[in-house]
Amino acid sequence: MSETSDIPGQRTETIVIEAREAQRDRRTGRVQRIGDHLKREWQLYVMLLPTIIWLVIFLYKPMYGLQIAFKDYSLFRGVAGSAWIGLEHFDTLFNNDQFLRALRNTVIISFYGLIFGFPVPIILAVMFNEVLHQKFKKTAQTIVYLPHFISSVIIAGIVITAFSPSAGIVNTMLGWFGMDPVYFLTKPEWFRPIFVGTGIWQEAGFQSIVYLAAIAGISPTLYESAVVDGASRWQMIWKITLPSILPTIIIMLIIRIGNMLEVSFEMIILLYQPATYETADVVNTFIYRQGIQGGQYDLAAAAGLFNAVVAFALVMTANTISKRYSRTSLW
Amino acid sequence: MANMNLYSRGDRLFVIVNMALIGLFTISTLYPFIYIASLSLSTGFEARAGNVVLTPVGFTLEAYKQVLSEPEFWTSYRNTFIYTIGGTLMSLLFIIPGAYALSRPQLYGRRFWNLMVAFTMWFNAGLIPFFLNMRDLGLLDSYFGIIIGFAVNGFNIILLRNFFEAIPQSFEEAARMDGANEFQVLWKVYIPLSKPAIATVALFCIVARWNGFFWAMVLLQDKDKIPLQVYLRQVIVALSDDEEFANTLMSSAYSFETVSAAIIVCSIIPILIIYPFLQKYFSKGILLGGVKE
CATH class of the missing domain: 1.10.3720.10 (MetI-like)
Structure with a gap:
């Protein structure tokens, strides 16, 4: 116990460096892994993509459009351009x-x-x-x-x-x-x-x-x-x-x-x-x-x-x- | 199940009363259809007089002649076929690959994508933002708008995904050995194994499309594009308030009531034709895999 507390600063430093390196490794490792994964499994994402795009265009975009509930909606200014009027x-x-x-x-x-x-x-x-x-x-x-x-x-x-x-x-x-x-x-x-x-x-x-x-x-x-x-x-x-x-x-x-x-x-x-x-x-x-x-x-x-x-x-x-x-x- | 002889006298009485009550409920379900069918085959005069109760009175096909000679009826009928077939195919085109991808354990961010699908079942922006979005996309008064705008449905995706997930991995091993890619595995292994589930989803889509009325009414103004249900509403519901118009439809041969009834019969027939399939798959397929007798 006394041995370890002798050089606390040094120890911490090594730990920090090691941790950082490990993190970098992990990060590049992850990028690499995702890259490999996509190369191997891209077909799955091609299958998924139409559904996700559809959901975004037809169901999630209207959720963004819900903001007109708090706006003075004008046809010409559109959803984003209309003025806020709160509640x-x-x-x-x-x-x-x-x-x-x-x-x-x-x-x-x-x-x-x-x-x-x-x-x-x-x-x-x-x-x-x-x-x-x-x-x-x-x-x-x-x-x-x-x-x-x-x-x-x-x-x-x-x-x-x-x-x-x-x-x-x-x-x-x-x-x-x-x-x-x-x-x-x-x-x-x-x-x-x-x-x-x-x-x-x-x-x-x-x-x-x-x-x-x-x-x-x-x-x-x-x-x-x-x-x-x-x-x-x-x-x-x-x-x-x-x-x-x-x-x-x-x-x-x-x-x-x-x-x-x-x-x-x-x-x-x-x-x-x-x-x-x-x-x-x-x-x-x-x-x-x-x-x-x-x-x-x-x-x-x-x-x-x-x-x-x-x-x-x-x-x-x-x-x-x-x-x-x-x-x-x-x- | 059990043998009738095992039953005590009280039980036998119970069984008979039970059957009678079910019979009554069944008849009350069936009766309105019989009434409408009889009305459509009666003369306008008898219908107006309220003489039609169970069977046609003064049998005539005039009401049908009237309906079938209306070009708008045929246009809307054709449109409904376009929306039903086009919409169902479009849905399957999105849903089958989407559900398959979501069922694969190796899919990155699988939880997130699934949540994104499921969330649409719990929360939706509502009528107005959806309508404005369709308008902004230029999809008002468009066949394509109706077909694409309702193609995906979270419930159907999840239903099919669950079915795919339940298929043991061992089924695809042989295909994988032969070097099949994901598309081939889906096409050659999963789709053939999932025919009942796919049929169920397809039938859900067909019924929803055939019966769909609200959005077609809201999104379509062009008379040449409206489906049968919207045409039906225009004739039956809207004009039932308009006594004057209703009276122009009156003659001794047919009346507003018999014509309405004839249109109703014409639009129920296709559903009756596919009903045996509906029953088979709704009970066999998903409806919780457990509707045994």
Whole structure:
């Protein structure tokens, strides 16, 4: 110990020099290695390059363009040349009744979608699992997956036709019970039920696939021993099936909450009209009207940025929670 | 699975009620399609009167004659084919090599590139900056703009990358011994082994393209370039508010409702044709590799 502390300066110096040389070696070594690597593997980068360039041009460049949310955007000056105005657009938005209404509607519509829409695919999957007649099951599945693949324009067309006041089947049926026809799509109080109901009708079947996959992973021995113990089908659902797919349910729930702001606004654009804006207008439809139709690009971009940041925070939180959950649930 | 005889009486009742409920849900899924099909085959008069419930009333093909004699219908139909085929091929051209490169362990900065792809799934600039960017690139009102502007999708890349990663290295050893380069390994080893995954991605692209409407509506003003979905919207959604126009479409043979229904049927048919493939690959391919019965 005393020997080493005799000549501390010298020692440190040698160490520093050695370290520097090693670093230089490492550096030239690294350059060399990268060079060799590229010479050997250039083809991989040729394959990767188009995708990366595409991402930069079509997705990352618009992120740079998001700065117009803080600018007085002028078509002639362009994104970079327009003058900064700070948070003025956000100030405008949060004093704008229409924006606040859109924000409220987004949350309410997602919430309805969650409450009414989330359980349906789970119930469907459990029910499908209980069907013994394979042909019946296959046919039913084939049919309930179908609407997922149909475009929102067609779905909207079907909804508009079915709910039409003159010829629509819904009003025809109401007529059977002696009720007066209702022009549903102009009634603000009917918009959310129709929208959420359409969403469930279109997606519940397809969403059940995830749960069916989870159910398929349950060990058959659990059911076999339950049968030996004399359990009924009903008991097996509650004691085996549902607890076994609970992790999947929770992960799907978290993902769903993470995507809260992702209301399918395409469908809303197709179904809403000024008479129903009150309950139907969501943030993205607001952005569409103000920005693309109204030309207020900067204000609309600010609304979009707000939406994207909140959505990002929600998704990240959801991801973190789901990761933690799926890890702890692995035992 | 289990034998019916093993079931108690309560269970048998349960099974029957369960089947009935599923049957009900299935019928309610199917019914709107049947209703639309029947409407399209009914006379305008009966449709207007609300007499069509399940089967066509006063069977006629007038509505179809009306739709099929409209040049705009055929133009938009052709455009949809152009966007669907062109867009899907373009997507595969980007996604397959990109996903392959991202799946290689020796790729330098692999974590960074992967993150760059994944980040686009969590955060996007939103409608306005994307629209302004397309405009600045001169891609408004352009076939090429629609085809290239939506070519890459982070989800599809990651899906295919995961599939490539799961292929054991041993498969490519023989090709490597023969001195194959990366392109050859991808072409001769990985692509043949990944047919189900590639088919799945291709089908995702086809469905998204066929059904895509919002951006086509926003980016295309030229009537000669709009796809079927935009044409559909113009006819069904926009004009349903316009009673006056709707009335001009009225005659005893066909009405606004039957014509709308006929257009809907015409645009669903291609999806129905590829539906068996969709089902096969969506369940066989990725949908988590686990949709067993």
